[in-house]
Amino acid sequence: MNYYFEHAGALAPLAVAAITFFGSFLNSFLTRNGDRTKIRSASLVFIDKVINERDWKKRENRIVIEEAFEQLYSKPFSFEEIKILVYSESPNAAFRTYLKYRPRLEINDKRTKFKFQSGKKPYYLIFKQKIKLPLCFIKGCFLYILFALPASYGMSWLSKQGIKVLTIENMVILSVLDVLLWISAIIFLIEGIKYHSSVNELLRDLADKFENN
Known part of the structure; x- marks a missing residue:
């Protein structure tokens, strides 16, 4: 481990220069769309060389590549x-x-x-894998209802009778708890909707780089 950090430190000047130079190529390369013949440009040649060249495969040198991409995507x-x-x-x-759905993905x-x-799949296969049950969406809707019903009832009760039977302090506490229930309900619903379409997006944007089975 000490060996790694010693070499990483020695590479600091190289890293700064490489990230600046490398990033300019990446910025132009990664913002392109189109077929693979257009992508096979000078930028791709440079990136291919950097990623696959033997010296860059050394663990202590990969920090430059990883840092360059982190600078571009802030992740x-x-x-x-x-x-x-x-x-891709x-x-x-x-x-x-990939960053959007990363928490549920792994390398094969x-x-x-x-x-x-x-x-972590957003669906469940039934009837001999012929039908995909949208598990995430159903789960999201179920949890939304589970949290939203008491939240709705609590809000209604507080607005009608709370002030008559509760102190101001207890009223505030129960109101905060009610708001938290609503927030939880909405988060679960959004999460279910988000992952409901994840397969289509992954197949569209990652194409042959996504294994859907």
């Missing part, structure tokens, strides 16, 4: 994640969609694609 990426995403059909869209066993983590 940390591992070297393996970068290698998969940068060669639309890299910029792939990076952003072959280290070539992403897939849903075990138990």
Whole structure:
């Protein structure tokens, strides 16, 4: 570990220069869309060389590549994640969609694609895997109802009778709890809606870099 940090420190001047230079190429490359013939440009040649050149495969040197992508997206990426995403059909869209659903994804066993983590799929297969039950959406709606019903009843009760039977202090406490129930209900609903469409977005933006099974 000390060896790693000693070499990483020695690479600091290189990192600053490389990130600036590397980032300018990435910015132009990753914002492009289109077929692979257009993507195969000078930017791709440079990125391909940086990622696959033997010296850059050394663990202590990968910090430069990881730092460059973190600067672009304000999120940390591992070297393996970068290698998969940068060669997708639309890299910029792939990076952003991957970040959106990252908490539920992992790299597959072959280290070539992403897939849903075990138990994190947004659907459940039934009838011999012929029908996809939208598990996330159903769960989100159920939890919304579970939290929204008492929140709605509590708000109604507080508005009608609360001031008559409660002190101002207790009224405030119960009102805050009621608001928290509403917030929880809305979060669960939004989460269910968000992941309901995740498969379509992942297939659209990551294409052959997403393993849907």
